[in-house]
Amino acid sequence: MHGSRRARWLATAVFLAVASAASGATAADVANGLQLSRQWCASCHLVEPSGVARDSAPSFASISNDPTTTPERLHAWLADPHPPMPGLDLAKQQEDDIIAYLKSLKTQ
Numbered sequence: 001m002h003g004s005r006r007a008r009w010l011a012t013a014v015f016l017a018v019a020s021a022a023s024g025a026t027a028a029d030v031a032n033g034l035q036l037s038r039q040w041c042a043s044c045h046l047v048e049p050s051g052v053a054r055d056s057a058p059s060f061a062s063i064s065n066d067p068t069t070t071p072e073r074l075h076a077w078l079a080d081p082h083p084p085m086p087g088l089d090l091a092k093q094q095e096d097d098i099i100a101y102l103k104s105l106k107t108q
């Protein structure tokens with residue numbers, strides 16, 4: 001009897017550990033968003049908070065400060081951007097992280 005109670009306790013502990021690891025991974029992560037932006041977006045966009053933007057694409061700072069920018073619009077854009085921006089086929093979690101990073105740039 002003692003052994004099975006211990007097994008049940010262990011199963012609960014493992015379940016809780018997995019559940020909390022999973023919820024940690026779904027929270028949008030600003031630092032990861034910056035990392036992804038440098039990797040996927042910086043060839044066209046200025047993704048850092050300051051610096052000289054290229055003419056070809058708006059800087060992330062100006063996108064984040066545009067009053068018409070909302071998370072919904074950003075998701076829609078990333079799911080289906082129009083030329084000259086290419087479709088990037090990001091995972092939902094990657095979009096969330098990039099959008100969290102964009103939001104962190106908002107100064108106005």
Ligand code: HEC
Nearest residue numbers: 037040041043044056057058063077083084085086088098
């Ligand atoms: C190959 C170049 C290129 C890459 C790579 C690129 N973009 Fe763009 N992006 C553009 C251009 C050009 C525009 C302007 C399009 C326009 O105004 O019609 C744009 C516009 C945008 C806009 C503004 C949409 C709006 O509503 O005005 C957002 C947001 C955006 N990009 C996000 C991203 C993100 C996030 C990434 C990386 C995951 C990325 N872009 C990668 C070229 C690129």
